[in-house]
Amino acid sequence: MLPSDLGVHLPNLKYLRLGINHFTGSLPASLANATEIYSLDISFNNFTGKCASRDWKALPDFLSFDTNQLTATTAQEWKFVTFLTNCTRLRIFDVQDNMLGAMLPSSVSNLSAQLQVLYVGYNEISGKIPSGISNLVGLTQLQLSNNRFTGLVPGSIGMLTAASIGVQGNQLTGLLPSSLGNLTRLLNLYTENNMFEGPIPTSLGSLQDITMATFNNNKFTGPLPTHVFNLSSLSVLLNLAYNNFVGPLPPEVGSLTKLANLYIAGNNLVGSLPDAISNCQSLIDLRLDTNSFNGSIPASISKMKGLAILNLDNNALSGAIPQELGLMDGLKELYLSRNNLSGSIPENFENMTSLDKLDLSFNHLDGKVPLHGVFSNVTGFLFDGNLALCGGIPELHWPPCLQNSKEHRKRKLVPILKLIVPIAGILFCFSLVLISISLKKKQKAQSISLAEFCLMDDKYPRVSYDELLQGTNGFNTNNLIGKGRNGSVYKCSLPLKNTITTVAVKVFDLQQSGSSKSFISECEALNKIRHRNLISVITCCSSSDSTQNDFKALVFDFMPNGSLHRWLHLDEHTSQRLTLAQRLNIAVDVADALEYLHNSCEPPIVHCDLKPSNILLDQELVAHVGDFGLAKVLPNPASEQQVDSNGTMGIRGTIGYVAPEYGEGGQISTCGDVYSFGIVLLELFTGLTPTEDMFRDGLTLQKHAENAFPGMLSDEEAHACTSQGVKNAMGDINKVMLSITKLALSCSKHAPIERISMRDAAAEMHKIRDNIV
Incomplete structure (x- = not known):
């Protein structure tokens, strides 16, 4: 702490620069x-309390x-500005x-006409x-970001320079404002x-010196602003991503010849991609995903030699x-995933030595998957949903390609087909009748079997x-x-008891x-578990709908506060936020749930898909882990090393949260859940998802969290942060984050053998919570 009489003993002090320390x-x-003070910098410390609210003599x-x-x-308490x-x-x-909360006082407008920089961002100002x-009038930088400002941007803002x-x-x-x-x-x-809504003002076409403009995640409408493209x-x-822009991508996009990054994803754009986009020779990152563009991919895109990312x-x-x-x-x-692309994968993709991520999944591609070059190690390459592909390296598990060419097979099959097709047509029609009867019987039997599985007794x-x-x-x-991924969840009113x-x-x-397998897995897992922090199943329904199609549903307790993901991200503008104590309680709840699954269930259960959207909050914000569609019941503890993480449902888990060994074909084990818990813990206390755009070029959520506390993760300090001293200090936020970060990093180590057990993680989480809250 600084001495309270600092200004008394140093009346001639001119420069006081205390930035980037640990003052409290x-x-x-x-x-x-200190009437001579000229420069005061206390940035990046832990000073608390109110800003000085007495008249400055300096x-x-x-x-x-x-x-x-x-x-x-x-x-x-804002009077210090006055x-x-x-x-x-x-x-x-x-x-x-x-x-800083409450309203920004109007007296801020009376600050010095010499003021060049005004930063009030990242507070709670409303x-x-x-x-x-x-x-x-002298302002060159105005930062009001990440607060709770409401209403309109005043039109007078255009009077600044x-x-x-x-x-x-x-x-x-x-x-x-225009x-x-x-x-x-x-x-x-x-x-x-x-x-923000409506069109982007045409007057912005006058900003002839602008180098960066972000309009994403608003409600802007109308066609794309060509007047901005001409800048x-x-x-x-x-x-311009994630708005409500409509219409085509105009050829004026080709005017952006100096631009490095262009994002227009998540709109309602249609039509063909213009060849003019190839004029953007400086582009490094181009994202046009999640629209309705049609037609072919322009070959002219290849002229953008500096392009590193194309989505x-x-x-x-x-x-x-x-x-x-x-x-x-x-x-x-x-x-290029989730389009209607056809044909084969170009063989010259093998020579793209810099390519480390390729997603061609869910198209209509066929033919041989290349073997050589970058295709010899396809970590980061996705081909799912292209059922006519063949070949490739063995790890892809695609069927082998036939040796004969398509033309050769066609010539060989023509005379045979002339004989077989008429006969096959008759047999096919007859077979359809038999198959239809058989399927109905099978569906009925399966529905009864599953229903009996779920409804084992009167409870x-x-x-x-x-x-x-x-x-x-x-x-x-x-x-x-x-x-x-497997269905939808509805709020429902049922007559029960x-x-x-x-x-x-x-x-x-x-x-x-x-x-269907997810339904069975979830039934199997939920039938074996009872814990206050696990979602409680009421019953299931396995029957036919009104059109006699198979119907399967699970009925759960209703969680009025929705998912943890909604609290951390989707409702970021709500006035209600999770407090530190609530976050700690949620973390303890999730740890207890996983510890129960791993150590108190016989046999053990691995959840395989822990993430904030699968953590539900009840009326009291008690956390309940749900969605057991990917869960794996281990026959016995020894069998953990005998369960393959790859199966008919693909890698078990969600990108960002799934343990790295699963993506490499490793075995399912409780260690995978521990990894996911570590990632969820970091997200809960940093507010960042593991798939944020900032995490690239080797930076991960774990490294980001570790870098946030440089040199602080020693054993001595970790012990200090969980001591009674923290409790007496009324829950010092930095020490809480230190403990949480150390625990999360211990859980999310790359190698499974280096991670702590869920039992130890839960015990440590209780210790942190009990010494803080």
Whole structure:
């Protein structure tokens, strides 16, 4: 802590720079007596309490309180800004990344006309952006991001001369003001993660010096803004992703000749990709996925020699993959999945030595999978859903290709077909009748068998398809509360024990490959478990729907607070956040659930798909682990090493959370769940998913977390952070994060043998929680 009389003993102090240390406590009010102070920097410490709210006798030029734990919850506690209006030479004012709440006072508009930098981002500030902020005529950088600002961006903002404006990560609504076009010196504009709507103003076409603009994750509508595409100064990033833009990708996109990164994913775009896009010779990263583009992939894309990432996933592209793409020596990642592409994989892809990620899954490709070059080690390559592929390296498990060419086989089969086809047609029709009868009998028998499996005794009430249909209002989308790989979950009202009870019904999509096996796996696992932190199954339904198609569903207790994923990510604008104590309790709940599955079940159960969307929260925010569709019941402890992680349902788990050994064909074991728990723990306390765009070039969530605490992960400090001293310190957040990070990294080590057991992880999690909460 700093001495309270610091300013008294150093009245002539001019420069006080304490940044990037571990200071705690409050900022001494006596600093106001240091009348000669010119520069004050306390950034990146752990200062707490209120900002000094007495009149400054000094006239500082530089004030940085960046990244501390300073608070302001009322207008009175923001009064320090009013006192700073006397500082006529103030150039830099930085209070970002603290715990400042309430409304930004209007007196911020009366700060020095010399003010060049105003950073208040990464706080909890609410209310509207003060319209008088335009009085700060000398402002070059304005950062209001990641707060809770609401309402419109004031039109007066166009009166500034700023080079960088950031309003991203708030709850701002309405149209972007056209006055932004007056900011002719603007270099960077950040508006993402708000609720802006309507078209992007045409006036932005006047920003002739802009290098970066982000509009993603809003509600912008209309066609793509050609006036923005004509801004040839854009060189770093243009992000228009995840809005409601419609229409084609206009040829004006070719004007972005200096741009390095272009993201237009997640819109409603249609039509063919224009050849003009090949004019973007500086592009490194191009993402057009999750739209409805059709036609063929332009071969001219290969002219973009610097392109490292090309993502065209989830469109309606057709035709063959252009051979020319194989000439792109610098391409590292190519995503073409979930289109209508046909033909074979170009053989010259073997020569793309820089390619380390290739996703061609769920197309209509056929022929031979190349063997050599980059295809000799296909880690990171995906081909699923192309049923006519053959060959490739043995690890792919594709059927071998026949030796004869297609033309040779065709000539050889023609005379045989002339004889066989008429006979086969008659036999085929007859066979269809027999198969239909057989299938109906088999489905009926299977349904009865599964029903008997689920309804083993009277503790499971019997429910019919009609009751579920009525309770969900015909499986109405208004009752849809979740959707996964194998089906959908609905809110349902059922008459149970003579009362109407709200439950959750998971309806399996039996058209999806593996759903029936997932239903059986989940029934088998849920029938063996009883624990307060595991989802409780009420019953199941295995019968036929109104069209006599097979129908399978599971009925669970309803969890009113939804999934942990929703709390961590989807509802980021809600006023209700998880507290530190709630996060610790959730982590303990999940640890207890897994420890029970691994050590108290006989035989043990491996969940295989732990992630925040499979962790549900009840009325009291108690966590319940659910979705046992990929769970594996181990016959006995010794058999853990005999269960292959690859099967008819593919790798068990979700990308980012699945243990690395599963992706390499390793064996299913409880170690895999421990890894997933470590990743969930990091996500719970950092708010970052393991698949964030920032995690590339070797950076992972684990390394990011480890880097956040450099040099702090010693055994001595880990012991200190779980001692009674932490409890007495009212739960020091940094020490909590230190303990959590150490535990999560111990769980998520790459090698299974290096991970701690779930029993030890649960015990450690209890120790952290009990010494903090």
